[in-house]
Amino acid sequence: MLLLTLALPANAQTRVEGFEIGLSSDTVTVGSSFGSSRLVVFGALDNADQRVLRQGRYDIVVVLEGPRRDVVIRERDRFLGVWINRGSEDFNRLAQSYALASTRPLRDIAPASVLRQLTIGAQNEVLRAQQSVESSEGQVDAYAAAMLRLKTQSGLYTESIGTVEFVSQTLFRAALVLSPDLPVGRHLLRAYLFREGQLIRERSDEIWVRKTGFDNEVSVFAANYGVLYGLMAVLLAVVTGWFGRLLFRRD
Template identity: 30%
Template sequence: MAASLLALLLLLAGTPARAELVLSLSKARVTITSNFTGDTLVLFGVIDPGVVAPSASPDVVVTVRGPRESFTTWRKERRFGLWVNVDGRSFLAAPSYLAVLANRPPADMADAETLRWEQAGLDNNRLLQRIGSDYADVVPQDPFRQAFLRVKQAQGLYFERPAGVEFIAPNVFRATIPIPGTAPIGAYEVVVKTFNGGALAGQGTLPLEVAKVDFEQTVAITAQDYPWLYGLATALMALTVGFIANIAFRRD
């Protein structure tokens, strides 16, 4: 961790044209094995003092988005003694993982319009919905959107931490990014935006990959590329285990 911070400071010092924001991740690839229960990454950032107003302190919002997927949220009603789905909304290309880390609540950094435009904050991230034949994002108070967020938060895949970014020097910050054991595999994006005086001051992006390795990767590739072979192998394995169990525990 200290080595990553030292390398970041050396990179900043050796850059001829100073960037507004220099970023570094403790590692850019998380590998998932059979005993994977989660991981933690550390993001370091250095803000160019030239973009910070002398009378103000910079604010930082870190947004981590996982692979895009489509989801459907249903509304249930009780009819004839049964709970049935009566209405639903499809969320298209929504992040499968969404983490928002900041040094203070984003609502205190800028006005609502700026935060919405920059997607700073969990409620300000755009979640495209299909409503009939239309495609649009909706207000944060939309019940389907709220239900979708509750489900993802309960799974530990969506969260916001207003104190998740720590300044370790006036213009140097760090953030701890948790990767849960249920994190989807694929390409992630780490987006960092800095605000100063209520306006966007700088931004940067880093790639992140969550991948399976060894036997787990082989199984995942086989299931995706050869689903019929994967299904056949799974069925044969289940039959074999059942046959062995029957012999081992049968009563004569």
């Protein structure tokens, strides 16, 4: 009985790993000359298991989600020379941009069910926002596939596998690819720590994306004087069309 009593404190001690993330700045500025770039996130493991460290079984996934809004995607078909709508699908609060970085391919980090539950991965983000309940869980139908393809082709949805690297035994850095068309506003940064396929900890932080230079002036003017901005846009289109007609007129 004495041996059992003495052993209880040792067995009761459980390891609770943690980690922290940090950014050099909580604001990202974009302008007319802004091209694709990278956002670097630094982090450190706390109370890590030395055995798991030696085996390289800790995994990090970092995600930057853009502002959310409702989106409708429509299927169009040509009928008797006219384009008509064949159907549509609603996507509720879809992230306008989605950048992911991970230590390894997601399928090697955690089971598909866990990734889907945590909405990790561009495909899972699209499926989460999809309103239709007709398709099976995790199935990508034509509308979801089209939305994912459009977002990926535009560069707004990116997945950078292997860009989270451990620079020392417990320190790591993640490089996220940012689109030149990154939407302005509040972005949410999420970081996940996995150990041997299981989620251990999650951290989050906010990043604000703002425009600079001429782009910022136009954006502010359009927001404050919407009607005047619209009239000026129409006038510019009319003048441009008239000038083009004069330039290419055949006598």
